[in-house]
Amino acid sequence: MVGASEQVAVVGGGVIGLSVAWRLAGSGRRVVLVDPAPASGASWIAGGMLAPVTEAWPGEEAGLALGLESVKRWPAFADELGSGLLNATGTLIVAVDAADSGQLELLAAHLGELGRDVERLSARELRAVEPGVAATVRSGLSVPGDLAVDNRRLLSALLEGCRRRGVRFVREPVVSVGPGSVALDESTVECGVAVVAAGAWSAGLHPALAGLVRPVKGEILRLRARRGSLPPPRRTVRALVESRPLYLVPRPGGELVVGATQYEVGYDSDVTVSGVADLLADARRVWPSLGDYALVESAAGLRAGSTDNRPVIDWLEPGVLAATGHHRNGLLLAPVTADRVLELVASR
C-alpha cells in the first residue's frame, strides 16, 4: 500500500478519462484507469466535430468561450498523439426549407456579432463548393477553421499513449467512488485522488452527481462510398432539415459518419428502426448520392447530459474530482478538461 495515496484513479475510459489519464501520467503522476471496456462508449460512437463556432447560439456564450479555448488547444494536443487525426477543411451549414434558412440567418448574424468569420452562400455557390449537396437545399454558410477529429483513431492513440506513459488499466466495472478509494465488485482501488469521468454513468457513482448528469442517447450511422458512388463531402456538412439537426462528417478512405438523433430515454442504447430510417431520409435530402453508399455500421451511444449543458469539472469533496457532463462536446472539450484536471490535482 506504500504510495497508494499518491496514485490518481481515473474512473472511465472514454475520451475524457483517457485524456485526463494521459495528461496526468505525462506530468509524472502514477495513474490507474478503471473501466470494463475502455474506448467503447459514446466517444467511440461520436461524429468527432470540434465545432464550437457552428454550435454557437445566442445565450450560450459561456459554452462557446470554453469551446473556443479548447479548440485552440486541439492542434497541439493532436500533434502530441500522432499525425492525421485532425481534418481542418472547415464546415458548411446548409438549410433545407425556408424556416431552416431563417435559422441560418440568425446564426450568421450571431456569429458576425461575435466577430467570427462566416460566409453566406446561395444554393448555387454551395454546390460550387460541394457538388454533392442536393439541388433542393436552399442556402448555406461556410465556416472556415472548424476542425473534426477521427474519434476512433484518437481513442486508439490515447490508449497507446497511456500505455507508453505507464498508466495501469483495471478492466472492471466501478460500484462507487469515495475519498481515497474506488469500489469495485469484489475489491477496492486505493488512491490519493479519484477522478469521476464516467460520462452518462457518472451520476450513480457519487452522491454529489446524482441528478446532475443524465444519459442522452444519440444514434449514428457509418457509411462508405462504393466504387462508382459520388464521393462524400470534403468538409463537415451540418444541416437543418425541417428544423432537425443533422451532420455528415467525412473520414479518410471514403467513410462518412452521419448523425445524430437525440433522445432522452434513460440507459437505453438500442438502435431503433425509426431512428435509422429518419437519419437516412434526412441525410439523403442533403446529400442524395448516399443512397448508393454501403451502410457499414449503425450504433447508439449515451452522452452525459448536464442540467445547464456545461460540464462539471471540479472537486466533489476532498480527494474526489469530477470531469463529466460533457454532453455533445466530450471530444471538443477533452484538451481543456484534461488541463483543468491537471491544475486541480496540482493545486490540491
Next chain:
Amino acid sequence: MVGASEQVAVVGGGVIGLSVAWRLAGSGRRVVLVDPAPASGASWIAGGMLAPVTEAWPGEEAGLALGLESVKRWPAFADELGSGLLNATGTLIVAVDAADSGQLELLAAHLGELGRDVERLSARELRAVEPGVAATVRSGLSVPGDLAVDNRRLLSALLEGCRRRGVRFVREPVVSVGPGSVALDESTVECGVAVVAAGAWSAGLHPALAGLVRPVKGEILRLRARRGSLPPPRRTVRALVESRPLYLVPRPGGELVVGATQYEVGYDSDVTVSGVADLLADARRVWPSLGDYALVESAAGLRAGSTDNRPVIDWLEPGVLAATGHHRNGLLLAPVTADRVLELVASR
C-alpha cells in the same frame, strides 16, 4: 493416399453443402468439406421460409412439385438434427394496394386449382388474426402448413451433426474442381467424388457451370422487439407492397427477420443505404410498430441464381457432381437435394 478414391469432397459449407455432407457421412461415406468459412454465406443471411405454396406461381409447377416434395421431408430432417428448429404457425400473405390485392386473387385462384388449402381474409379478418398488421393493408390470404426454419440454429446443428459423424473440415478457398481432386491454393484434396455446392461461387469452379449459375444479391434486416414494443407476428407475413415482395419471419425471443431485396449486381455484397431504407419503409407499411424495434443487424448475401430458376443437381462429368443454383430455395430444398446426391453417389 490409400482410400482417397473412396472419399467424397463437398465443396461449400452453406446449407446445401452441410446437408449433403451430413447425409453422406450418415450413410457411412468418408467426407471432407472444403470451405474457408462454413455457415457464413447466403444460408446464414436467409429468412428461412420453407414456403413452396406461397411462392407458387402459374408456369412454375415443376418447381412447386420439387418444393412440396422437400417440405414433406423437412419435419423428419429437422427432428434428426434437434428440436425447436421449425415454426409451423403458417403464413399470411397481405396486399397493400389495389393492384397487390389483384395479384393475391390470382395467387389464391392458382392455389385453389392446385388443390391447396387457402383462406381469403378481409382487412378486418386479417387484423383479428394478427393485430399488428397495418390498418391500411387491404386484404390477405391465410396459408396454413407453411413452415419456417431458424436458419442460424439449423446451420449450427448441421455443423455439429457433421462433426459428430466424422466429417473433416478443410477451411481453405477452392480454386477449381475436377474428377478426383479439389484444387486449393497450395495443395489438392484427393477424392472419389467431388460435389460442387458452392452456391453463387459455383460457376467459377467447373467449366460446365460457367454461365449456369450467377449471384443474386439479397439484403436482410434483423430486428428485435423492445420492452413496450407491440410484439412481432406469430406467423410468417409475406406482403406485396406496390408489387414489391417483402417478408417478415418471426424467430423465438422477439426477433424478426425482414427481407428481401433482390439485385443482379454481380459479386457485390454491400448493404446499401437505399436497400435498407426501402426495406424499412415497406416493412413499416405492413407492420407499423416496427418503428420502435431495435435494428440488430443488416446484411447481404449472394444467392445462386440459375438460368431456369431450378437447381442443378446432377453429374457434370464422371466423378464430379453439382448441387447448386438453388436461388431463393436453398433452405427449402436442402433435404431433397441431400437425398438426391446420396442416390447419385450410390448409383455411381
